[in-house]
Amino acid sequence: MADTAVIERPVGGAHAAPPTGRSPFVARLADRVPWLLRSAGWVGPIAVALFAGVLRLWNLGHPNAFVFDETYYPKDAWSLLQQGYEGSWPNNANEQLLAVPQTIPLGSSPAFVAHPPLGKWVIALGEAVYGLHPFGWRVVVALLGTLTVLMLARIGRRLFGSTLLGCTAALLMSVDGLQLVMSRTGLLDGVLMFFVLAAFGCLLLDRDRTRARLLADGVDGGSVRLGLRPWRLAAGLMLGAACSVKWNGAQILAAFGLLTVLWDQAGRRRAGARHPWRAMLRHDAVPAFASMVVVGAATYVASWSGWFATSGGYDRQWGEGRSGFGPAAWRGWWHYQSEMWHFNTTLTSPHTYQSNPWSWLVQGRPVSMYWQPVSTGQQGCTAPGGCTTQILALGTPLLWWTACFALAYLLWAWFFRRDWRSGAVLCAVAAVYLPWFGFQQRTIFSFYMVVLVPFLCLAVAQMLGAVLGPPGCSVRRRAWGGVAAGSVVLAVMGCFLYFLPLYTAQVIPMTDWQDHMWFTSWI
Incomplete structure (x- = not known):
């Protein structure tokens, strides 16, 4: 197994090794203040998360406008909060809501929506506290974006056995422009990212704990029954929640399900099983299916509880008077799912900012979420040629x-x-990214890749760990490696700072905006 620059023992692993490669100063400091090492695994991640939270919550109510698809999801969330299902809105609702919030009565007729309801229920939590206001429909997504940074630091720490690399991955994600923009808008993809990363972390915890149990028993690893595995159940719950936000979660559930049974097979082989594949199929495959697929499916159905509990939702009465299997409500729900499938697989209406998945990793066509010209003398603009304000869903290019x-x-x-x-991170990357190549004719956008950002940051952190070098190498090698790795991180942070005005809708001169458009495809 390849090793990156591990500066601590693997966290929670079954084969933990004592710390190596610490400088005498660090060793003396640790001896005098033992709690430093005990708390470092949380202090660093929390510090990075606080930094990310400031970026994501600062001036969150600006702009006071519906940004891109916020014209749909916050209103759907408010409908769910008020009546349990998505209702219709007047055509002029946007302008009236921004001028005098919460004064427009909901229509009694249901509205067809293309995504399951859980992501909108999440948005509704903020609206329940702050009302139908830009801050209200963005705040919970911003908090989840911040928690994702904290989770990534802890996941990276466990994956690489290094607080430094875990915090590096989290710091990189905290300064990614796409993750920042999607954390500051009331859309569904940031919520999806949270649940997917949480599921990955749960599976990682399950892997470490089950391997520790297999090795601790001291018997043939092929005969050990592991019993209830709560972290894998939690992963199934998180993946079911991901599917309940957007159907993209289904392919990720399938990939993560395959990953966990492969980990089971490898764990039993390492524990001495003579026939690890047979042992995995006998003891682990069925429980894995129940924990991931059955729990995920139950979570998905539960997310529709508002639709089932009321009578006015779209297709809610479709099953009445029609023959078929199960209750009428179930038939109507199933018909609704088929209509959602048809819409999501046949959407080909052209859009200015649609793009092909081939360009997504290099940020070939970012999405302009919001753009307004600002005349000289307005909103602090002093440039002779006028100014502009924009929200551009552009991942930090250097990252x-x-x-x-x-x-x-x-x-x-x-x-x-x-x-x-590496295989674990690549599995997540493949599950998130590769299925989109099957939709070459569908109208799709690069901001869908916000779900990929945590795993890209883990990949970069692992590569930087290799650049830094293992603890056992020479001081000169570590010093040069540290300079190289640190230079990459600083360059990424500098690039983020340069594009920050375009991530937060700051007013900038038109000439500055043109300088930021490095490629014509960004316009």
């Missing part, structure tokens, strides 16, 4: 371009060095 090299490194480490960590 994404570096991630392309990092993915190539992970492919090499996984194929030639059998590095399971």
Whole structure:
């Protein structure tokens, strides 16, 4: 198994090794203040998460406008909050809501929506506290975006056995423009990202704990019954929630389900099982299916509880008077699912900012979520040629371009060095990214890749760990590696700072905006 720059023992792993490679100063400091090492695994991640939270919550109510598809989801969320299902709105609802919030009565007729309801229920939590206002429909998504940074630091720490690399991955994600924009808008993809990463972390915890149990028993690993595995159940719950936000979660559930049974097989082999595949199929495959698929499906159906509990939702009465299996409500619900499938697989209406998945990793066609010209003398604009304000869903370019090299490194480490960590990250990348190539004719957008950002940051962190070098190498090698890795992180942060005005709708001169458009495809 390949090793990156591990500066601590693997967290929670079954084969933990004592710390190595610490400088005498760090060793003396740790001896005098033992709690530093005990708390470092939380202090660093929390500090990075606080930094990310400031970026995501600062001036969150600006702009006071519906940004891109916020014209749909916040209103759907408010309908769910008020009546349990998505209702119709007047054509002029946007202008009236922004001028005098919460004064427009909901229509009694239901509205067809193309996505399951859980993501909109999440948005509704903020609206329940702050009302139908831009801050209200963005705040919970922003909080989840911040929690995702904290989760990534802890996941990276466990995956690489290094607080430094875990915090590096989290810091990189905190300064990714796409993750920032999608955390500051009331859309569904940031919510989907949270549940997918949470599921990945749960499976990682399950892997470590089950391997520890297999090795602790001291018997043939093929005969051990592991019983209830709560972290895998939690992963099934999170993946079911992901499917309940957007159907993209289904392919990720399938990939993560395959990943966990492969981990089971490898764990039993390492524990001494003579026939690890047979042992996995006998003891682990069926429980894995129940934990992931059955729990996920139950979670998905439960997310529609508002639709089932009321009578006015779209297709709610479709099953009345029609023959078929099960209650009328179930038949109507199933028909609704088929209509959603048809819509999501046949949407080909052209859009200015649609793009092909081939361009997504290099950020070839970012989506302009919001753009308004600002005349000289208005909103603080003093430029003779006027100003503009924009929200551009652009991943920090240097981070994404570096991630392309990092993915190539992970492919090499996984194929030639059998590095399971690289395989885990690549599995997530493939599950999120590759299915979109099957929709070449569908209208799709690059901001869907916000779900990919955590795993790209893990890939970059792993590559930077290899650049830094293992603890056992020479001081000179570590010093040069530290300079190189640190330079990459600082360059990414500088690039993020340069594009920050375009991520937060700041008023900038038109000439500055043109300077930020590095490629014509960004306009």
